[in-house]
Amino acid sequence: MNWDLLLQLTVNGLIVGLLYGVVAMCFVLIYKSTQVVNFAQGEFLLIGAWICWATLVWLQLPFFVGFLLTLAFMTVFGILIQAVFLKPMIGEPIISVIMVTIGLSMFFQALMKWLFGVSAESYPQVFETQTVTFLGMNIEMAYILSLIFSVIMMAGFYWFFRYSKMGLAMRATAFDQQVASSLGISVSKVFAASWAISAMVSATAGIVIGMVNGVSGALSFIGIKVFPAVILGGLDSIVGGVVGGITIGLLENLAEFIDSQYLHIGNLYTIAPFYVLLIILTIKPYGLFGTKDIERI
Template sequence: MNWGLLLQLVLNGLIVGMLYGVVAMCFVLIYKSTQVVNFAQGEFLLIGAWVCWAFLVHMQLPFFIGFLLTLVFMMAFGVLLQVIVLRPLIGEPIISVIMVTIGLSIFFQALMKWIFGVSAESYPRVFDTEVITIGGLNIEFAYIMSLVISVVIMVAFYWFFKHSRMGLAMRATAFDQQVAQSLGISVKRVFAMSWAISAVVSATAGVVIGMVNGVSDALSVIGIKVFPAVILGGLDSIVGGVVGGLIIGVLENVAEFIDGQYLHVGNLYAIAPFYVLILILCIKPYGLFGTKDIERI
């Protein structure tokens, strides 16, 4: 057995899993505050990555300025999307809102193809060092930065929900919207803020992945790939989203190792997370950290 290769893949899986965890937190954030599963989450990564690429390539802006402008754009995008498209659906059946997010996913994919084309594009070189060696393992420097950014985002999420007024308002709204509104909390404002934060954080993940793999339609697939991580951790658990992301990230890479060394199936890397999804739904439908919903009949 090639232990060096396995260790390299596990390490890469942990780093990518942190990014999956960040995207999973965005799923959980929207679900906890609005009870909606956003199937356009992957398109938030795609839009953020393309917008940042346009700032860097077409406008020739320095990376950090282009990145900050991208975050501002995505915050405005998230708010406008919630206000214009989703707010009129408040009070409608959940399935109707979910179908709208699926429609938005298809629309945004087509829009990005129309604006930027179908070819993959590379980011300009951002860091002087592209690959660093740690303990004999080669790691993309952008992945190291993504690890740092992921940790910062997770700490920020923790502080935001524990200590900020808006974070407490979101927790109250997630618990009971009517009670939160009776306490003077603007539920509409909470909804808009949750979509804005989700768009900003997803765009951050999209830019990081784009720096390593380039920008293409494949970025939007990450939203679907992260869904097993969300179910595994628990649809209403921030911590569960992070843990689920780490597990799925490592699982993908271990599956790639087993497939390449022994099974030679060819696509085990892509389908392994969904086998786990089916297994978790059969054994533990609420996920590892999800809240069990007990109803009286």
């Protein structure tokens, strides 16, 4: 057995899994506050990655300036998406709102291809050293940035929901929108904040992934790939999203190791998370940490 390859893939899986966990938290954030599954989440990653790439290549701005401008743009973008497309859907059947997010997904995919083309583009060199060696393993600097970003975001989410006024308002709104409104909480502001935060954090994840793999329409597939992590952890659990993301990241890389060493199927890396999704839904329909709904008549 190639233990060096297994260790390398395990470390990569852990780092990528943490990034999946961050994106999964964005799914959970919107679902907890609005009861809507956002199927345009992957496009948030794609748009953020392309906007940052444009500031670096077209505007020739330094990376951190372009990065901050992208975060500001995505914050406003998330608020506008909620105000223009989702706010008029309040009170409508959930399936109608979900179809709106699917429509937005298709629209933004086509728009990004029209604006930036269909070819993958690489980011300009951001770090002087592209890889570092640790315990005999070569690790991309972008992965190290991903690790730092993921830990900071997870700590930030914990502090935000536990101590900030808006975070407490979001928790109250997730519990019962009518009760939250009767207590003076602006539900519409909570919705706008959840979409803004989700867009901003997803864009950051898209930038990190784009720095490693380049930017193309395929980046939006991350949203679908993360969905098994969300289901695995539970749609309404922030902790579950993190655990699900790490689990899917590790399983992906373990599947790649088994495939490359023994099975030679060729696409096990891509489909393994969805097999896990089917198994988990069969055993625990609400996920590992999801809240089970009980209805009494």
